Amino acid sequence: MALVERPYVLIIGGGKVGFYLAKHLIERDYEVTLVEKNPERAERIEHELGSVIVMIGDGDEMAFLATTGIERAGVVVACTGDDEDNLIACQLAKRKFNVPRTIARVNNPVNVHVFTALGIDAPISATELLMGLIEAELGGSEMVRGVAVKASGAALVDVALPDLSRLIGRKISDIKLPDDALIVCLVRKGQPVIPRPEEIVQAQDELIVYSKSLDVEDVRRSLSA
Amino acid sequence: MARALAGAGHEVTIIDEKVSAFDRLGSEFRGNMVVGTGIDESILRRAGIEEADCFASVTNGDNRNIMAAQVAKVIFKVPRVITRIYDPIREEVYRELGMETVCSTRLIADLMLDYVITGVNRSHPEPAATAAAAASAKAE
Numbered sequence: 001m002a003l004v005e006r007p008y009v010l011i012i013g014g015g016k017v018g019f020y021l022a023k024h025l026i027e028r029d030y031e032v033t034l035v036e037k038n039p040e041r042a043e044r045i046e047h048e049l050g051s052v053i054v055m056i057g058d059g060d061e062m063a064f065l066a067t068t069g070i071e072r073a074g075v076v077v078a079c080t081g082d083d084e085d086n087l088i089a090c091q092l093a094k095r096k097f098n099v100p101r102t103i104a105r106v107n108n109p110v111n112v113h114v115f116t117a118l119g120i121d122a123p124i125s126a127t128e129l130l131m132g133l134i135e136a137e138l139g140g141s142e143m144v145r146g147v148a149v150k151a152s153g154a155a156l157v158d159v160a161l162p163d164l165s166r167l168i169g170r171k172i173s174d175i176k177l178p179d180d181a182l183i184v185c186l187v188r189k190g191q192p193v194i195p196r197p198e199e200i201v202q203a204q205d206e207l208i209v210y211s212k213s214l215d216v217e218d219v220r221r222s223l224s225a
Numbered sequence: 226m227a228r229a230l231a232g233a234g235h236e237v238t239i240i241d242e243k244v245s246a247f248d249r250l251g252s253e254f255r256g257n258m259v260v261g262t263g264i265d266e267s268i269l270r271r272a273g274i275e276e277a278d279c280f281a282s283v284t285n286g287d288n289r290n291i292m293a294a295q296v297a298k299v300i301f302k303v304p305r306v307i308t309r310i311y312d313p314i315r316e317e318v319y320r321e322l323g324m325e326t327v328c329s330t331r332l333i334a335d336l337m338l339d340y341v342i343t344g345v346n347r348s349h350p351e352p353a354a355t356a357a358a359a360a361s362a363k364a365e
Binding site: 062111114 | 264265266267286287288289291292295296299300312314315318322
């Protein structure tokens with residue numbers, strides 16, 4: 001029987017995000033090492049998770065990182081509460097240890113763009129995600145969620161149409177989108193519908209748009225009233 | 226640095242999170258002062274980074290300095306960007322990645338080491354005793 005290697009994930013930062021992420025990944029049989037600089041917190045995590053390896057140290061320090069087995073990690077996730085520390089940890093992982101994929105928690109949403117420009121594969125802002133969800137609950141405007149498609153620079157954009165959208169009653173083929181975007185799915189009452197050109201858009205439909213650029217705003221603008 | 230540059234007639238803008246930090250510049254300081262964090266694009270823009278010829282990040286946080294310098298270099302394309310880094314290993318790493326850095330720890334260690342070995346204090350060519358004698362003569 002061929003041995004399938006378990007993916008190795010290095011998590012930097014043992015706060016709430018790091019802790020639950022480690023727990024979740026272990027349950028899914030990932031190999032996980034968690035790095036936490038506060039010894040008391042590290043001990044607590046080790047006690048609670050048992051099977052996780054917790055290392056005490058600075059996740060943005062070269063000499064320490066070299067002891068974590070980082071060079072065989074498939075993914076490094078930096079999720080401390082400090083954006084600059086997350087950025088540096090990911091840059092070191094990527095450029096000095098050739099880690100293929102770096103994911104960073106972005107505490108201040110304005111830094112998402114900066115992280116992308118500085119080479120982080122996946123900057124994730126909880127605040128931004130939360131704002132999108134809350135906006136959806138508020139209703140009124142269309143809700144937009146963008147999901148970056150791996151490292152390709154493309155995005156899947158999920159647009160929930162507001163009740164007064166001008167697109168309701170129109171054919172899919174009549175909807176104008178940016179050149180590099182395409183409607184790939186229609187979600188109606190929780191069910192996926194193939195967006196054939198003659199399909200008529202109904203109230204409360206969700207459009208899933210594939211966009212070759214990451215400009216989610218651009219897609220949103222072209223679909224809004 | 227801000228005082229020396231402004232004194233030499235350069236246009237200087239200084240960014241700090243604390244307003245109280247600006248007190249140290251003295252009343253003669255003729256540069257601009259912006260309150261905020263230097264890793265925030267909008268703060269940098271407000272400080273006029275788009276017209277800057279040089280950007281220096283010299284907070285006491287290495288990572289913060291590195292991040293600010295990269296924002297200046299990569300996003301705003303400032304022609305000359307300098308970063309202060311305390312940790313010598315980190316400095317080496319980022320120099321290899323193409324950043325202009327100054328490592329204060331290494332500079333001071335070199336100076337101290339030099340004095341220990343050669344007996345010459347390169348940061349003050351005159352012996353301290355000479356300065357002390359001059360000061361006490363002046364006091365009398």
